[in-house]
Amino acid sequence: MADKKNLLLLFDHPTEPVFMDKGGNGTVFQVPDSYVTKRYNKICKEVQQRVCGGSEKHVPVKEIPIPDLSYPMSLGRAEQFSVFLKSHTEMAGHLIEVFINMPTVDDLQSVAVYARDRVNPVMFNYALSVALLHRPDTKDLNLPAFSQVFPDRFIDSQMFRHMREESFVIEGSDHRDAIVIPVNYTASDLDVEHRLWYFREDVGINLHHWHWHLVYPHEAPIRSIVDKDRRGELFYYMHQQIIARYNAERLSNYMAQVQPFNNLDEPITEGYFPKMDSTVASRAYPPRFDNTRLRDVERVGQIRVSIDEMKRWRERIYEAIHQGYVLDENNEKVVLDEVKGIDILGNIIEASDLSINRTLYGNFHNSGHNLIAYAHDPTNKHLEKAGVMGDATTTMRDPVFYKWHSFVDNLFHEHKRRLPPYSAEDLGFPGVHVKSINVQSRNQTNKLTTFWQQSDVDMSGGLDFSPRGKVSARFTHLQHSAFTYFIEVENSAGATRKGFVRLFLAPMLDERSGIMELGEQRRLMVELDKFVITMPPGLSTHSRKSVDSNVTIPFERTFRNTAKNSSDNEIFDYCGCGWPHHMLIPKGRPEGMKFKLFVMISNYDEDRVEQPSECACSDAASYCGLRDSLYPDRKSMGYPFDRLPRQGSKFLENFLTPNMSTVDITITHKNYTESLSE
Numbered sequence: 001m002a003d004k005k006n007l008l009l010l011f012d013h014p015t016e017p018v019f020m021d022k023g024g025n026g027t028v029f030q031v032p033d034s035y036v037t038k039r040y041n042k043i044c045k046e047v048q049q050r051v052c053g054g055s056e057k058h059v060p061v062k063e064i065p066i067p068d069l070s071y072p073m074s075l076g077r078a079e080q081f082s083v084f085l086k087s088h089t090e091m092a093g094h095l096i097e098v099f100i101n102m103p104t105v106d107d108l109q110s111v112a113v114y115a116r117d118r119v120n121p122v123m124f125n126y127a128l129s130v131a132l133l134h135r136p137d138t139k140d141l142n143l144p145a146f147s148q149v150f151p152d153r154f155i156d157s158q159m160f161r162h163m164r165e166e167s168f169v170i171e172g173s174d175h176r177d178a179i180v181i182p183v184n185y186t187a188s189d190l191d192v193e194h195r196l197w198y199f200r201e202d203v204g205i206n207l208h209h210w211h212w213h214l215v216y217p218h219e220a221p222i223r224s225i226v227d228k229d230r231r232g233e234l235f236y237y238m239h240q241q242i243i244a245r246y247n248a249e250r251l252s253n254y255m256a257q258v259q260p261f262n263n264l265d266e267p268i269t270e271g272y273f274p275k276m277d278s279t280v281a282s283r284a285y286p287p288r289f290d291n292t293r294l295r296d297v298e299r300v301g302q303i304r305v306s307i308d309e310m311k312r313w314r315e316r317i318y319e320a321i322h323q324g325y326v327l328d329e330n331n332e333k334v335v336l337d338e339v340k341g342i343d344i345l346g347n348i349i350e351a352s353d354l355s356i357n358r359t360l361y362g363n364f365h366n367s368g369h370n371l372i373a374y375a376h377d378p379t380n381k382h383l384e385k386a387g388v389m390g391d392a393t394t395t396m397r398d399p400v401f402y403k404w405h406s407f408v409d410n411l412f413h414e415h416k417r418r419l420p421p422y423s424a425e426d427l428g429f430p431g432v433h434v435k436s437i438n439v440q441s442r443n444q445t446n447k448l449t450t451f452w453q454q455s456d457v458d459m460s461g462g463l464d465f466s467p468r469g470k471v472s473a474r475f476t477h478l479q480h481s482a483f484t485y486f487i488e489v490e491n492s493a494g495a496t497r498k499g500f501v502r503l504f505l506a507p508m509l510d511e512r513s514g515i516m517e518l519g520e521q522r523r524l525m526v527e528l529d530k531f532v533i534t535m536p537p538g539l540s541t542h543s544r545k546s547v548d549s550n551v552t553i554p555f556e557r558t559f560r561n562t563a564k565n566s567s568d569n570e571i572f573d574y575c576g577c578g579w580p581h582h583m584l585i586p587k588g589r590p591e592g593m594k595f596k597l598f599v600m601i602s603n604y605d606e607d608r609v610e611q612p613s614e615c616a617c618s619d620a621a622s623y624c625g626l627r628d629s630l631y632p633d634r635k636s637m638g639y640p641f642d643r644l645p646r647q648g649s650k651f652l653e654n655f656l657t658p659n660m661s662t663v664d665i666t667i668t669h670k671n672y673t674e675s676l677s678e
Contacts, residue, residue, distance in 0.1 A: 232346025
């Protein structure tokens with residue numbers, strides 16, 4: 001019986017033939033002759049002997065009849081794969097279905113070994129990842145980070161020459177130096193948007209976006225892979241939180257909030273030059289120049305996106321929101337109510353397989369990505385590939401991603417704006433009074449510090465056709481000092497009660513240094529944590545460490561290395577989905593920047609969700625949900641700031657009920673770089 005962990009070796013060195021050593025320790029697959037591609041059929045054993053030196057670490061591969069893979073094989077191995085292109089997701093869906101339907105791990109390994117050298121490498125990675133996540137016999141495997149398999153999507157392309165030089169000249173991983181990735185390689189300080197390089201180009205943030213779309217694919221041949229609890233709402237909320245965080249970073253850098261891309265006829269002011277090459281496509285990601293105008297994308301046999309069609313879809317969605325209902329495929333009205341309305345809209349706007357009427361409401365979100373991704377060559381006149389907006393692993397690098405998603409977010413908030421505000425009674429928790437909240441960090445109260453940190457990440461698994469052994473990239477990222485929340489609560493109910501603690505953070509001042517009104521500030525509320533406490537009668541103080549956040553995953557899981565064969569491999573892969581912990585709080589300013597820290601304790605007995613079974617991994621549930629389970633909160637995502645504030649709540653202080661509290665905190669950025677972390 002095959003060891004399912006050997007399936008992870010198939011991610012290693014993605015463009016090399018499958019019969020070459022995998023995992024960095026000389027392990028080779030014993031590939032049946034009929035599985036070897038024609039080019040290598042006669043020399044497979046010779047290459048194994050030459051490269052692997054007669055390794056005894058063999059993985060036997062059973063020879064079985066292979067299902068028809070002609071459809072996914074129709075995408076060239078050197079082509080770009082994109083989850084935003086329907087034809088590509090359909091091809092990947094066929095491959096996912098084949099992988100899912102293999103009756104045993106042995107059979108899955110056999111068909112995966114056969115497919116690996118015949119289908120597009122990125123499609124293979126995507127399809128096998130989704131299948132492993134959703135098969136009951138493999139879902140406990142810890143997938144390698146995408147940055148370790150395809151590092152070309154995350155770092156300066158010039159660095160690969162240095163990496164290959166280091167690996168070729170220096171024998172032994174222990175003696176190799178990490179290759180330092182420069183922080184200013186995509187633009188100079190003449191570009192105002194480049195102030196946010198550390199956010200847009202952060203490896204962990206881009207990995208989060210890719211991994212979220214692995215866990216929540218918008219299209220799949222098996223409905224249960226897409227049809228997860230509150231999936232459409234989670235699409236809205238995860239991206240809404242990205243925009244809130246991005247705006248906090250803009251304000252930290254003395255910049256105005258991002259302007260939504262409302263008018264498709266206006267040029268895109270911001271250009272972007274990614275400085276990255278696609279290893280698979282052997283082409284550089286094309287740039288977009290300043291003031292590029294969108295045009296209809298008409299690539300024969302590939303993709304067609306019309307600006308007029310996008311406008312029609314947008315108006316139909318707005319019309320549905322204002323009418324309070326959508327029309328399904330049978331022309332029946334489906335009400336956009338307070339509970340399910342946002343979920344229905346999320347699936348329509350993305351649009352996923354769960355869209356209630358894709359014919360009427362279209363494919364708005366994904367088509368917007370494609371419209372922008374091909375703006376530099378919409379007719380394929382110059383045979384250029386898609387820009388970074390067409391790739392889920394690179395799209396967050398581009399400033400226009402945030403303009404586009406700000407506009408998409410406005411669609412959702414148009415619906416939320418029409419819902420009745422929460423009353424004081426809706427928000428209250430009788431008998432519970434939050435007396436105070438404060439944070440402690442480095443022996444300071446209500447003062448947090450951010451700084452730069454350099455970290456090394458092994459990227460040797462993606463350095464194809466290079467000498468084996470560890471080769472690391474050293475990149476600079478934002479980091480913050482650890483801190484602890486202290487919440488003082490008075491429970492006057494006379495009995496022990498459970499409460500749901502909700503923590504949010506938002507800037508206090510706008511770009512004009514005026515105090516933000518709650519109507520604006522609520523959309524900048526970043527969720528920091530959510531957890532359950534037990535409150536005995538009377539006064540009690542509850543503490544919570546920042547590293548325990550229900551939103552983030554630690555550095556080790558963001559950049560996990562499955563080759564270590566440690567107990568880490570027992571971690572469920574949902575733990576790979578989550579916001580990177582080093583980006584939990586905004587950068588702040590050198591002189592200090594004021595933020596509002598908000599805490600609310602709601603009634604856990606009313607908010608809790610009864611689960612059919614206990615989930616093994618729940619550390620980033622706010623953004624990623626729970627595996628095979630219901631979303632662990634009955635309230636709307638973003639509650640209590642997902643709706644307009646009630647009348648009389650002009651500022652946050654007017655909004656508070658006794659079970660809430662706020663405190664002013666200062667985030668100060670120290671412009672120094674801390675020592676390395678492995």
